[in-house]
Amino acid sequence: MKEALVIGGTRFIGRHTVEELLAHDYRVTVFNRGEHENPFADDGDVHHYEGDRTNDRELLTAKREVEPEIVIDCVAYQPRDVRKATEIFADVDAYVYVSSGASYAVDDIPKREGVTPLRKCSADQAVDDSRETYGNRKAEGDRAVFRAAERGAPAMAVRPTVVYGPHDYSExxxxxxxxxxxxxxxxxxxxxxxxxQRAYVEDVASALRIVAEEGTPGEAYNVGDQxxxxxxxxxxxxxxxxxxxxxxxxxxxxxxxxxxxxxxxxxxxxxxxHLLDTHKLEALGWESTPxxxxxxxxxxxxxxxxxxxxxxxxxxxxxxxxxxxxxxx
Missing domain, CATH: 3.90.25.10 (UDP-galactose 4-epimerase, domain 1)
Incomplete structure (x- = not known):
């Protein structure tokens, strides 16, 4: 049974990702600050490690104690988060960053990985937390993944479009x-x-697992309803x-x-x-829910x-x- 660490893991995408991993025989540890209700509090198969993902020491300690084989990062909202995580988890089997279709800079129809340009990200945007810079920050996180893979880290990115489904707190x-x-x-x-185009949350969760298992380091994979x-x-x-x-x-x-x-x-x-090409992900065996x-x-x-x-x-x-x-x- 493989060990999985989910950074985030109790609200929406992370919650469904935990369920997806459990359904595929992973032991799962959720790493977060514990500020939101934990739907897995009574589930003995899910462990909780409380900490702040922006605190490098706490994240490193969690890594050493859990010894995960795969890491799914659901709450990396600034490029620095991704850079530090790819360093800390450089020796796991797979580190998967939850990026976004908002990282694309132009309205190609459809938007394709490696073809459609990504947004630029200034130094000021990189440390911002507003909705206006969300896509810029996610794009810079993608570039951090690519650079980490060039150094040998097993880092990959998954780019969902607007996510919907049960427990969607965006409403x-x-x-x-x-x-x-x-x-x-x-x-x-x-x-x-x-x-x-939207992406059903359970499909995003399955994409994260499949990319962790079958993806290629340094690659990004779009997710959206077919x-x-x-x-x-x-x-x-x-x-x-x-x-x-x-x-x-x-x-x-x-x-x-x-x-x-x-x-x-x-x-x-x-x-x-706004349409994302999902053929690259489908080639790994992923399917969209009707x-x-x-x-x-x-x-x-x-x-x-x-x-x-x-x-x-x-x-x-x-x-x-x-x-x-x-x-x-």
Whole structure:
């Protein structure tokens, strides 16, 4: 039985990664600060090592005590985190960094590993923690992985696009699930055809395991649903799995502005298509969960949770203002 260390591991991607590793006969240790509820607290198969991943000594001590064969790094948000981790874990079998599709600099369709350029990252951006520099920092983390592999470290990167699924604390999809479940009419920005490819969280977890087992050091691997839905199709699929009917009300930027809104006010809206090529990962034996099944699992967990996504999009009052205006046209 192999030893796995998951840095992070209790909230979303990390939580599913722990479950994926357990299902494939790994002994798992979670390394984090213990600031969030641990869903594995009563699971004797999951050990917890409390520490701060930005503290190099604590991370090194955890490495020496756990002696992991693979390391999955879910919470490296600054390039320094990746540089130090690739040094500390230079002699494990595999170190896998959770990067992001946001690391790509241009809107190629689709974006391909090793072909589509990555974002640049200035010294100031590298130590920032704002949403605006997220992609820059993830791209610089990728470059740290590549440099570490050149030195002989077993470092690899996995780039998911927007991740969704059970226990998603971002609540971006929960906004739409809640609206569809509660109301008969829902405003969809624009004509609903915008495409922002998503990645089902269990598929991200399986990708991390597969890359750790089969990946090549110094390589990056994209992850995303093999069937990318438009926003309108996403909302319609959500209604189907919620077993409800909903009328989609399309609104332009001009119409939305009457309520102080814009197209970008809505979660999962993106003005240009965002698609990742996943053939490289598929060549390792990875498969994507059908979106219908992924949505059904996501809906089931949403109904048992208390997430509404209200803070991620327009208020219902503003939405009803737009609907009322459109009804008069």
């Amino acid at each position: 971006r999809l929960d906004y739409w699930l809640h609206r569809v479940h509660e109301y008969d009419e829902v405003v969809v920005p624009g004509d609903g055809t915008n495409v922002w 069937n990318a839905l438009t926003l309108e199709d996403t909302v319609r699929l959500a209604a189907e799995k919620l077993e409800t009917d909903v009328e989609l009300v399309h609104a332009s930027d001009r119409e939305l502005s009457t309520a102080g809104l814009s197209l970008g006010s809505f979660p999962l809206y993106r003005p240009s298509p 979106v219908e099944e992924a949505m059904a699992r996501t809906v089931r967990e949403h109904l048992d949770a208390d997430r509404t996504g209200r803070s991620e999009g327009p208020s219902r009052e503003d939405e009803e203002t737009v609907i009322g205006i459109l009804d008069t046209i």
